[in-house]
Amino acid sequence: MPRKASNLELWVVLAVALAVIIVLPCLNAFTPDGSWLHVSNFTITIYGKYLCYAMLAISVDLLWGYTGLLSLGQALFFSLGGYMMGMYLMRMIGDLGQYHQPIPDFLVFLGWSTLPAFWKPFACFPFAMLMAVLLPGTLAGVFGYLAFRSRIRGVYFSILTQALTYAACLLFFRNSLLLGGNTGFTDFKFILGHDLREPATQRALFVSSAIALLLVYLLCKWLTQTKFGRIQRAIRDSENRVMFSGYSTANFKLFIFILAAIIASLAGVLYVPQVGIINPSEMATDKSLETVVWVAVGGRGTLVGPIIGAFAVNAMKSWATRAYPDLWLIFLGTMFVLVTIFMPKGIIGLPAQLRALLKKYRRGKPNGQPAPVVSGEEILPAKSK
């Protein structure tokens, strides 16, 4: 039964992915403006952004839903990927900036006349991409190694990841880091020789994001079905048992932490050219927290849940920030509380929850058997004759 359901899920995902990758861009490119079938450029950019958020959400779920590690710092890795892409895009501006200098505007503003050495290789796209994998991967590796080796678990791990993100956020705000300070990078012009303001370029980025999300989904689908995936969930349910079965759980957690960091970074790489800006506010603690809410709303411990959650919550955010701009955070918080209490399995678990509820009302009595009575332990051993 679960295996069949999981096959069904795979086919549904593939069908939706096909529609997203082929149909939406075609409707954008080949239907006239104003036709009821037309998908606007604005819609393509918005959904492209959501696709990146969905990837970020999967990385959170891989840690939280599957391994029991609630990371409140995934936005850090997302931003690092974004910054690596941003550095490449800044180099591609060339001398078309406000100051018409061959170096990025903010460097001119800071009084530089030549490019700092570490900026030089970022004109090379493959190098920027390599760094987008290596930098978050290494940071996650070092941080994870220290945290898991010291057996930091549960809420302490969450707090540490949040502190790390906050520290990085403060660091990136500094102008002396030469990464744009609080304004970050913006006013991008070209990517791989294509004009970013062209709808065709945005379409290509949208399709790339959709394909990347599909590949990430398939990779995680495979991973969670291997023995590794089973051990991952076993760690979530009873880490002690896993350790006392001879597995070094620290190594398993480290592997998954690095993998999740790279997935988040990849999402950031695709996100930045679509939204056209990256700055340290992307690392702010609330960004990471928001991602956790997406996963909770969609349904953690599943791979489709985070995707649904990322789309649903962000669609709601788009609407709410326009309709009630001051109330969004209250909205978000309330949603998190309500979902946690009433829908612990999120949107994806709703059908099963409703079915169970229906069954319960049909039977007319509360569902569930009474808990087995645990008899008190016999503490006094000796009944001496």
Add this chain to the structure above:
Amino acid sequence: MTTPNPRPFVLTLEGVNKSFDGFKAISDLNFYMDEGELRTIIGPNGAGKSTMMDIITGRTRPDTGKVEFGRDTDLTTLNVPEINRLGIGRKFQTPSVYIHHTVFENLLLSLKGPRGVFVTLFARTTSEERDRIEAVLKTVGLTARAEDLAGSLSHGQKQWLEIGMLLAQDPKLLLVDEPAAGMTDEETHKTGELLLSLEGKHSIIVIEHDMTFVRQIARKVTVLHQGHVLCEGTVDEVQNDERVKEVYLGRKKKH
């Protein structure tokens, strides 16, 4: 040129001490166990039984003393997974099984074999592994529940599953902490029979409070008190020992 130990103990604890914030949990503990032995350890609360298990399995390091497995494996320098891989399995007092995995999967993850991250990425379940799991399922009486989620098992069945998970690893030494706690009389009796059937194939240490159960399984009983061995012997010898009575009934103690 050391002379080999004449008696092949499977487990040796000598002069072991362990304090927590000034509280002496284990004090000058000496404990020897023969290969294939089924040993029962009893003792009042706070006698150091669980700390002793923690020291053997590497969860706690002793302050001083020798802890050896087999002839010359020093356990005090190894960590929990390493000690487990040597062939020491431990069952916790409260059942700890993977509730979101099936009974079959619980055993699959416990089978003896490589434990590395990358090996598990590409591991496939072989037919030998299936046979081994079938055999363990039969031993612990859970064949019919193989495809059910472990979370759906009764308390007693979870305890048996956890014992099965230890057996799947084919350990040399089994540490079983209060297996009968919270079980019905019938389940307790079945658990006793299960442990007795393992005698000889594995060395087993059972910690237990329930004296009916101890009577059922006990060969040699060790009584722990205040972190060291108070006495050892058969159930009757131990129960008639004046010091044991004093410790348990606690009335004649002079301070």
